[in-house]
Amino acid sequence: MVALHLLDHPLPAEELGARLLNGEILVWREVEALAELRIELDRIIRQTLADDAPTTAEKRLPGEVFIERIRQLRSQVMKDLNLHRPMKAAMEYVGLDLDDSYWDALQLRVVPSAASHQARRIMPLPMHRDNWGSNIAQQLNWWTPIYPTDADNTLAFYPAYWSQAVENDSANWDYLAFKQRMREGKAASHPVLPTLTEPLPAAQLLPLVIQPGDLLAFSGQHLHGSIANAHGRSRFSLETRTVSRDHLTTGLAAPAPDGAAPYRVWEWFKHMCDGTPLGETERL
Template sequence: MTALYQLATPLPEAERNSRIYQGELIVFRGFDAMGQLTDRLRAYCVDYFGDDPTRAHQSMSSPEIDRAAENLHAAIRKDDDVHLAWRQVLAAIDTDLNETYGDGVVIRVQPPRSGSEGERTEPLRAHRDTWGSNLQAQINWWAPLYDTTPERTLVLFPSFFSRIVENDSDDWNFQDMVQAHREKSVPGYPLLPTAARAPGWDDALVVSLLPGDLLCFSGAHLHASVPNTTNLTRLSFETRTVNCHDMAGGAGAPNMDGLAPYVTSQIFRHLVSGQKLGKLAAVAASDKLNSQKKT
């Protein structure tokens, strides 16, 4: 069984990324910058879900929680202080911000299962993030904002990292998904490609972390939400990053089974300048094409 490597000191990014691309799971613990970001995000949770956000479902309906989650998502995306706090976390663990692109900080809200979860609150089925992005250098970051239990957290399936998993990525298109959800034109269009069959729990690694911890893993790792069977709402923080040097050099996790037709690099922006990674990818593709023509 793959273990979580816990680190209380910075790790050079090149070493960290190399280990992540090989399937390792790393937890950074005890960093002040992460504690400060956690406190800021918890304050947001209180603003939108009441004094005890883990019990929001006791006073709010499922539609109310879903609307609050949408509004919370929008507010955080506009908060420069949150983005600064996240950059400070990455800098503290020895990340080169000049080479880093990200897709923004997101708080995931998962109430106890009621059968009527909304787009931002439903449990996520087993998936690799790279099925949707087609970026093998993508790194995922996840952290609980409140205490978790095995029945209310994230689960990974490490044994599938280098195994083929049947999935529906060949039929999934990021632009179609965005349009379908914006215009409500295709009800039920999936937010991301998922596994055709749920993996067995014999190989599951249920993540048990404390607020202030930060989990780092490859976007190619198969993972899912644990169906929340407790009487408390789960609130966690997540985001994804790509190192442009690694992407340009072809570094990253192995692509075992991703079949999506497009690369969705446009969702990633430079953490300092805000430039879209898609522009960098387009330039790299143009340079590669010109080089091929010359030869």
């Protein structure tokens, strides 16, 4: 059943997975480990941008300078174990079994307000299901904002379409072709991700406003995307995705009514404790 729940306590791992893969959207308020993470990440952001007000830095930095510094930040976050440790601690606290879980790269997501400061992967994301790309129905998504959000500058969901098929372009999203174009320096010629291709009622869109220190978890099956304001404020958030070995073994999974990409992308995911890969990409 699709529902939003605000929690102040951890869940058993089995219950956590079952609730998320049944469509629930879960938010834990003021997770202690995220306070440490936010302090360190805020320091890095300010230092790299050379600006003490990161959410409005796009007003003061030329577009090409802003984009280059954000790319530097994104690369650093993927490699910085001082950021990985508290994120893992937060996920473990709410109930995730790290020894049973594989995750992909820890991503700093930045959504600038102005089109002049946006670039590939530094932009509002259109409505999509993550599962259209990975083709892994057990995928769980994790998201936390670094600075305050509001209804004009956050993630938004279409929860009513959890198990209802929608029109999309996933059939044309070929991951191995994408990889090849990246190697050739031609990644811009391939879409970043599969997306929704039909209009949906705006009245059914749910902006989800949470604050720094809160942790959001939801299935990769949920239809979601960015809401980006036009008032000169950038959104900074941290995100990752996980897959449970136990869910794969038992077959616990979200519905998959409309994904049509040709590959299942196991290689994105590495074990959260020892770094071993989940597997190789395979054709469906």
